[in-house]
Amino acid sequence: MAVGCDLEVDVNGEETFMVDKKIISSYSGRLRKLFGKSTGSARNIKVIFNDFPGGAESFELFSRFCYNNGRIDTTPCNISLLHCAAQFMEMNNSVSGSQNLMEQTEKSLQEINDWTWSELLMIIKQCQGLFPSVDSSPILEKCMDSIIGRISLYSESSPCLSTSSLDSSGIRVSCDSRSTESLKSSFSRATWWFEDLLVLSLDLVEMVIKSMVLQKFDNAIISKFLMYYQKSKFYTATLDEKRKLVETVIDMLYILDWNSVLCKSLFEILRVALSLNISKCSRNKLESMIGSQLDQAALDNLLIPSPHGMAHLYDINLVLRFLKAFLHDGKSQVTSMRLKKVARLMDLYMGEVAPDPCLKPSKFLALAVALPDSARDSYDEIYHATDIYLEVHSGLSEEEKMKIYCVLNCEKLSAEARNHLSQNKKFSSKSAVKALKSQQLKLKSLLQGTNNLKGNGGSPSSLGEMRSRGKTNEAGEQIVLYASKFELSDSEKLRAHLQGMQCRVMELEKVCRKMQTQITKIMKSRVSSHSNARSLPKLCS
Missing domain, CATH: 3.30.710.10 (Potassium Channel Kv1.1; Chain A)
Structure with missing residues (x-):
């Protein structure tokens, strides 16, 4: 042809x-x-x-x-x-x-x-x-x-696989007498493939990760690869490519087990993401992941500069969103231990941001009350942060000061802190006394509720129990009356009364706890015996 x-x-x-x-x-x-x-x-x-x-x-x-x-x-x-x-x-x-x-x-x-x-x-x-x-x-x-x-x-x-062994049809384990030097230049057992897969485009990486997740790959290894890929590709990418890269990495990390992702790595991504104006969806995902591991964060991680145009030094709103995500974390249980670790972290954070002259009282209060009272065994750090804040923000109104005073749980202050508080002139104002009275009124209300609970359980069955109830009521009234005797014009008397009041508060709290324990035992005993003839034990000796 x-x-x-x-x-x-x-x-x-x-x-x-x-x-x-x-x-x-x-x-x-x-x-x-x-x-x-x-x-x-x-x-x-x-x-x-x-x-x-x-x-x-x-x-x-x-x-x-x-x-x-x-x-x-x-x-x-x-x-x-x-x-x-x-x-x-x-x-x-x-x-x-x-x-x-x-x-x-x-x-x-x-x-x-x-x-x-x-x-x-x-x-x-x-x-x-x-x-x-x-x-x-x-x-x-x-x-x-x-x-x-x-x-x-x-x-x-293969525990010591080298990439050259992959070019054979079988699996070759290169662990001979030169294994020490071989291991120095070869990939580790779990991450040997990281560098080879850098040839993949972002779309293909997404395909690989989703497939690995479906096949139950180790999520910790996947997260390390994503971080490795992001760092390797980042510096040679354009601005739009960087934004797409970070958003894709966040989306892929989000579908993993969050506990498998290092908290440090998430904060590294965050600092990069803040400069790229990533999508709101990706930002929310990243904040949720960080919030779920907030108990693993360090103070330096949280000291993130405020967004452009904001007067205050640090991004308080971002930290508040972390706290919200932590408290509402649906992927892991917020235990008492984790809660206390976050509380200690927030105490340090408040002490760091308190000297900021542009920090509004509302933001300082939001940080102080974001966690429940049970998260803190001691309020000493909160007191020190409050003291610093009041010193820097001396021009606050009485109403603003009173709100700040109310965040302190004086019962959880150490003896040293209480002594410092009693001599602290910033807490000798009229608003400070009002705040302390408010705490005592709340305590009296709690006490009355406890007595009502006991009363609903049945009438006293012994003279000792009646005496015990009388002593408790009398103690509560004494504390409230004690607080009402403050002379607002005499700061020295205020300091002295404040010290005495804190001691009485601690005594009353012990009585309340003992009452609640005894009431619980009584109710359990009644249910088990189904008998109303048995006399109730004494609540207080």
């Missing part, structure tokens, strides 16, 4: 090919549609492709297939180019009984388990470079499945 060159093909402006129109079009449905059914011998026909997948290299492979009567050796080096060329040129029909190119590439994919690790990575890299108009997903999906399978298999099988 005579072979002519009556067709000129310009491929993406890279290279021009002179080919036989009849031979080429017999294998390409796209060209047959272009030329129609004409069999004329018109010359100087030119076709321009601006989006041929794989460019000149791919078209040359396609031409070889056509000139070789529909036969070509399909290898890992060319399979993706041949597959995409066949798809672009619509080579779905067999010619003269020969197998079409699409069928040949699909058949070659069945041998994917025999390909080396390097060949798989090369194919994936080729697929990423092809034009997006061509669907290379069948090859990509099979390669990605093979990649993930080998990561899982080799990570479990």
Whole structure:
């Protein structure tokens, strides 16, 4: 058969090919549609492709297939180019009984388990470079499945795996007499694949991570890879690429077990994200993850500068959102121990932000009352932070001062702190006394509620119990009366009375706890015995 060159093909402006129109079009449905059914011998026909997948290299492979009567050796080096060329040129029909190119590439994919690790990575890299108009997903999906399978298999099988061993068909364990030096230059057992997968685009990384999650990979290893990938790609990326990179990493970390992600890593992402103006959705996800691990954070992590345009030094609103996320964490239980760790952290944070002259009273109060009273065994740090804040913000109104005084639980102050408080001139104002009286009234209300609870349980069954109740009521009234005797004009008397009042508060609290314990025992005893004839034990000796 005579072979002519009556067709000129310009491929993406890279290279021009002179080919036989009849031979080429017999294998390409796209060209047959272009030329129609004409069999004329018109010359100087030119076709321009601006989006041929794989460019000149791919078209040359396609031409070889056509000139070789529909036969070509399909290898890992060319399979993706041949597959995409066949798809672009619509080579779905067999010619003269020969197998079409699409069928040949699909058949070659069945041998994917025999390909080396390097060949798989090369194919994936080729697929990423092809034009997006061509669907290379069948090859990509099979390669990605093979990649993930080998990561899982080799990570479990070889404690000192080197990348060179992956280029063999089997698993080679290189732990000979030179193992010490070998380990220094090879990847660790769990993370040997990190650097190799840097060739993946962001979309493919997302595909890999989702597949790993479905296959129950170790979430801690996945999170480390995401951090490694983000750091490796970040500095060479454009601003938009950086934003997309950080958002994708956050989205992928969010679907993992949050406890597997290091708190330190989350704060590293946060500091990067704050400068990129990431989406609100991604920011909320990141804040939720950080909030869930707030008990693992350090003070330096929280000292984040306030957003541009804000007067105060630190981003108080961000920390308040962390606290909200911590208290409403649905993925892990907020235990008493975790709560107290966060309270200690917040005490330190309040002491750090208190000297800020631009910090509004409402924000300082929000930090102080964000956690329940049970989170703190001592209010000494809160008192010191409050003392600093009042010293810096001497121009507060009496109403604002009173609100700040009320955040202190004087009962949980140490003797040293109470002594300091009694001599502190900032707490000798009228509003301070009102705040202390308010605390005592709340205490009296609590005491009356406790007595009512006891009264509902039945009438006293012994003279000792009646005396006990009388003593408790008398103590409560004495404390309230004691507070009412303050002379607002005499600061020295106020300090002296304050010390006495704190001691009485502690005594009363002990009585209340003892009453509650005894009442609980009484009720349990009644339920178990079903008898009303048994006399109640004394509440107080």
